[in-house]
Amino acid sequence: MIYYSTKDKKVTASLEEGVKRGMAPDGGLYMPQHIPVLTRKELEEIKNSNSLAKTAQVIARRLFGDDIPAVALEELVEDALNFDTPVVEVSEGIYALELFHGPTLAFKDVGARFMARLLQYYNKGNEQQVHVLVATSGDTGSAVANGFLGVPGISVHVLYPSGQVSALQEKQFTTLGKNITALEVAGSFDDCQALVKQAFADEALRAEMTLTSANSINLARFLPQSFYYFRGWSQLVTGLATTGQVAADQMAADQVASHQVASNQQDVNPLVVAVPSGNFGNLTAGLVAREMGLPVHTFLAASNANDVVPEYLETSKYTPRPSVPTIANAMDVGAPSNFERILNLFGHRHDRITQHLKGYRYSDDQISKTMKQVYATKGYILDPHGATGYEAAREYIAAHPGSKVMFLETAHPAKFPETVKEATGVEAATPERLKAFAAGKKQTVEIAADYAAFRQYLDDRNN
Numbered sequence: 001m002i003y004y005s006t007k008d009k010k011v012t013a014s015l016e017e018g019v020k021r022g023m024a025p026d027g028g029l030y031m032p033q034h035i036p037v038l039t040r041k042e043l044e045e046i047k048n049s050n051s052l053a054k055t056a057q058v059i060a061r062r063l064f065g066d067d068i069p070a071v072a073l074e075e076l077v078e079d080a081l082n083f084d085t086p087v088v089e090v091s092e093g094i095y096a097l098e099l100f101h102g103p104t105l106a107f108k109d110v111g112a113r114f115m116a117r118l119l120q121y122y123n124k125g126n127e128q129q130v131h132v133l134v135a136t137s138g139d140t141g142s143a144v145a146n147g148f149l150g151v152p153g154i155s156v157h158v159l160y161p162s163g164q165v166s167a168l169q170e171k172q173f174t175t176l177g178k179n180i181t182a183l184e185v186a187g188s189f190d191d192c193q194a195l196v197k198q199a200f201a202d203e204a205l206r207a208e209m210t211l212t213s214a215n216s217i218n219l220a221r222f223l224p225q226s227f228y229y230f231r232g233w234s235q236l237v238t239g240l241a242t243t244g245q246v247a248a249d250q251m252a253a254d255q256v257a258s259h260q261v262a263s264n265q266q267d268v269n270p271l272v273v274a275v276p277s278g279n280f281g282n283l284t285a286g287l288v289a290r291e292m293g294l295p296v297h298t299f300l301a302a303s304n305a306n307d308v309v310p311e312y313l314e315t316s317k318y319t320p321r322p323s324v325p326t327i328a329n330a331m332d333v334g335a336p337s338n339f340e341r342i343l344n345l346f347g348h349r350h351d352r353i354t355q356h357l358k359g360y361r362y363s364d365d366q367i368s369k370t371m372k373q374v375y376a377t378k379g380y381i382l383d384p385h386g387a388t389g390y391e392a393a394r395e396y397i398a399a400h401p402g403s404k405v406m407f408l409e410t411a412h413p414a415k416f417p418e419t420v421k422e423a424t425g426v427e428a429a430t431p432e433r434l435k436a437f438a439a440g441k442k443q444t445v446e447i448a449a450d451y452a453a454f455r456q457y458l459d460d461r462n463n
């Protein structure tokens with residue numbers, strides 16, 4: 001597969017170049033030149049598969065099969081996706097696709113684990129260590145650090161602002177040891193990001209050491225996220241969703257047969273997917289899944305107060321701006337990096353985008369209220385991010401009675417104990433692996449928010 005830059009279709013890369021570079025040299029994001037359309041047989045295979053890994057095998061073969069030998073690709077997928085993404089019915093017509101059963105209890109595990117193994121594959125037999133730099137305000141650092149933990153030939157350096165991430169988040173990337181180093185920066189998240197950017201721009205440094213970015217624009221983090229949309233859909237149509245009197249959805253079944261028709265006609269009872277969004281990597285992966293033949297008609301983009309995309313959908317004006325802090329903080333993004341990919345997918349046509357994408361935005365009060373109500377009436381504890389998806393689903397169904405909406409539950413509620421307690425009055429049971437992190441001992445390298453200091457640290461690491 002060839003990947004092209006969203007800024008210029010003539011700027012292309014192989015999968016290997018794309019995953020190693022992260023961003024295209026012209027500052028664009030990589031997109032696959034031909035999004036493969038799954039055959040009926042492949043969709044059947046997905047419907048009959050009983051795990052995320054098995055579903056992913058079918059899709060990975062089509063996306064990456066030209067670049068990686070079958071056996072190696074199968075092993076990579078099996079190893080990366082060693083957990084499932086179950087669908088749970090939360091209330092009538094509203095289903096949670098739970099993406100928090102991975103090692104750091106958030107959906108970013110999927111992309112981070114896949115990317116780590118892909119990089120390892122491409123670095124085999126290479127003497128030189130690959131150094132992954134990642135700046136984090138919390139969640140990305142833990143998913144990337146844990147995704148790369150123990151992967152041979154790769155060292156990860158996580159930069160985070162001292163005192164500005166929650167204690168639990170900090171534990172998830174400062175206690176690991178092995179090939180993971182946490183750099184506690186005396187500064188802000190923006191300082192951390194600036195240090196990483198400066199390192200990537202430092203040609204002298206790059207001549208000495210192989211540097212890679214593992215942020216969410218990397219195609220190896222973004223594309224694997226399409227896997228779980230299919231996994232969610234297959235559980236819904238086969239009636240395997242938990243608590244499911246999920247009527248085998250005849251509509252969706254018909255759509256399998258002719259997705260082209262389904263996506264062009266007004267469905268009476270279409271499958272709709274709600275995606276809590278920040279940088280919009282997750283939602284873009286859903287749109288790619290749809291191009292591959294996933295029978296979804298409408299996506300609901302659920303935002304917190306950082307609502308540049310809902311605003312664009314309503315007004316056709318895109319106005320990126322500084323983010324404001326909210327209780328769904330992993331979605332506090334004022335200039336979503338993957339928006340460019342969405343524009344690209346739809347040929348920059350607002351009318352086409354709004355056919356398939358509806359925007360919703362929620363204040364902290366509304367998010368909290370939703371968490372409270374859903375717990376009180378259904379006994380299901382939402383995390384603050386998933387709550388925006390749930391609320392978008394509820395609003396959509398109120399306007400389109402009889403619809404089925406699957407929303408992405410992007411993180412486990414136990415990751416946000418204070419917010420959950422305040423909204424619901426209870427504490428989400430903490431999974432064992434989260435407890436294990438909490439018990440670990442924090443180990444960090446403290447550095448000033450100063451490039452000379454960071455450069456010195458990297459030089460020392462390289463020797």
Ligand SMILES: *Cc1c(COP(=O)(O)O)cnc(C)c1O
Pocket residue numbers: 106107108139216276277278279280281282283330331385386410411
């Ligand atoms: C990163 C994150 C999001 C936002 O995902 P995008 O792909 O950036 O839109 C939503 N919820 C949680 C819990 C996250 O960690």
